[in-house]
Amino acid sequence: MRVLFVTLPEKSHLFCMTPIAWAMRAAGHEVRVASSPAFTDVIARTGMTAVGVGDDSNISSAMAQHRESQEVESVDWSELDPAKLTWERELERAQMGAWGFAYYNEPMIGDLVAFARHWRPDLVVWDPLTYAGALAATAVGAAHVRSMCFADVWAMKRQLFTKLRDEQPEDRREDPMADWLGAHADKLGAAFSEELITGQATLDPLPDRLSVPSDVRRIPVRFVPYNGPAVVPDWLAEPPARPRVCLSLGAANTERYGGDYVSKAAILEALADLDVEVVAALLPVQVQELDRVPDNARVVESVPLHALLPSCAALIHHGGFGSYATALVHGVPQLCVSTAVADQTLRGMGLQQAGAGLFLPHVQAGPQEIRDAVARLVSEPGFAANAASLRDEALDRPTPAQVVTELERFAEVAA
Incomplete structure (x- = not known):
């Protein structure tokens, strides 16, 4: 089958999914890895075939000018205790998140959807912040899964956010992520669904003691370190x-x-x-x-x-x-x-x-x-x-090679 990996132009995100891409290729599947054009050389050095989509105008260019952004409360997604969350703060976090995710993803959505329609992948594997991958999969009816390079605070925060949202009066039930992704889904002739945020399944490399429970379907996989080309001294x-x-x-x-x-x-x-x-x-x-x-x-x-x-x-x-x-x-x-x-x-x-x-x-x-x-x-x-x-x-978690079989079955059933 054809497997399209999609990642933000961040080495840490790419390197976490590289062993899974290797495993899919070694099993005989066609593999492509898509990201911003300036990042294609980094992808190619992993041994994978790169696809450049969109342009290189993403949030990374603004980071050095806003070093303090790592210390703003709304970029901290670690608090998962419902008793400590308020609607106002979680809405602010969702608004900030939707803005940042859009900044990262918007440049690549059009080209990625066009490539997916041309290449027709059976499975799309996207890093948990590359929502463009979910949209591209939706455009062609492909199965799609997230490949975690975080503890999955994203899914749990979404679960907690929707609960708080549903407790608000109808005229206050804002949902920045649904609004943003829903607008793009409409252009594809589809409707917003939670799968655009949390995938149809999630590859989770963390031991259960360190993982974040939520209601998403999880596929355990062993983390295999990859640090890029290097020589042992x-x-x-x-x-x-x-x-x-x-x-x-x-x-x-x-x-x-x-x-x-x-x-x-x-x-x-x-x-x-x-x-x-x-x-x-x-x-x-x-x-x-x-x-x-x-x-x-x-x-x-x-x-x-x-x-x-x-x-x-x-x-x-x-x-x-x-x-x-x-x-x-x-x-x-x-x-x-x-x-x-x-x-x-x-x-x-x-x-x-x-x-x-x-x-x-x-x-x-x-x-x-x-x-x-x-x-x-x-x-x-x-x-x-x-x-x-x-x-x-x-x-003790299944190796990427062992997970390939489950992904094959998942793509076949989802199709």
């Missing part, structure tokens, strides 16, 4: 003499927001007197921000995280899903130092509650707090034991 062949701590702040904040939200130099200095070996896996531009490197630290560029983490006793990261899930499947205790954007608070707190890591909001992550947290992660055996338990749960 020779020094990784030697076991570390001391507990190894990896510092990785990802690429998104630097590339999209103009810089990280915590100081790499301050973190390295804070860990300088600990009996650990620190490996700072940084982008070239991040390396340039360091004035000096402490004696117990090694700064490296472009090291594949999935090759480095098996030798590590702890990982310090920015809350991104790729870093978080890669450490998860390798059983590495984590220190999440993150902003509150999207689901990052929920995932950080989930690890802490499971005893497999610690969470520090970036505004509370001073050098001493980070030093104390790392000292605990490498010295208290409970963190490693609990991280190993979560690793076993993560690895």
Whole structure:
């Protein structure tokens, strides 16, 4: 069959679905991966056939000018306790969400629908914020599923929002997401349905303890780390003499927001007197921000995280899903130092509650707090034991190759 993957032009989103795309291709299916034209080179380097749709005018261009946007309450989707939610705040969040999602998706909808009508996919797999994929599937009657690169706060927030909405007087029942997607569905000769927001099914890589329950159909799948093209350095062949701590702040904040939200130099200095070996896996531009490197630290560029983490006793990261899930499947205790954007608070707190890591909001992550947290992660055996338990749960999920059969059946039934 023909399988169309659709993603925003974000590496973390693409890399999470790449092993599933590989599995579909290895099973003999035709695969295409669609995104913005400037992102096609990144897609092609995964080994997949890329399709450029729309133009490159999306929200990413505005991010560096609005660094504070990661700290606005309405971009934090982690609060799922109904007792703490109000209609006014959830409506504001939905309005902000619909605006941002439209900004990301609008440039690609027309071309994506046109490509789908030409290529006629049997199945569309879309990242959970690329609603253009659901519209394209609707246009051609294809089955469609979301491929999660978050904890699924999106589906649960939608469920909670509609409950609050239905409790309002009829003249106050606003629904920004339904209005936006419904307008596009009308142009396709279709009607709005919740499937345009939450898919017909959802590929969920998180262990049940860390997943978000909701009423959507879930297909469990194992997270398989992919970090892009890379070469394993020779020094990784030697076991570390001391507990190894990896510092990785990802690429998104630097590339999209103009810089990280915590100081790499301050973190390295804070860990300088600990009996650990620190490996700072940084982008070239991040390396340039360091004035000096402490004696117990090694700064490296472009090291594949999935090759480095098996030798590590702890990982310090920015809350991104790729870093978080890669450490998860390798059983590495984590220190999440993150902003509150999207689901990052929920995932950080989930690890802490499971005893497999610690969470520090970036505004509370001073050098001493980070030093104390790392000292605990490498010295208290409970963190490693609990991280190993979560690793076993993560690895117990079906592999992408095993999920292919279920997706084949799903596409056949949905058709």
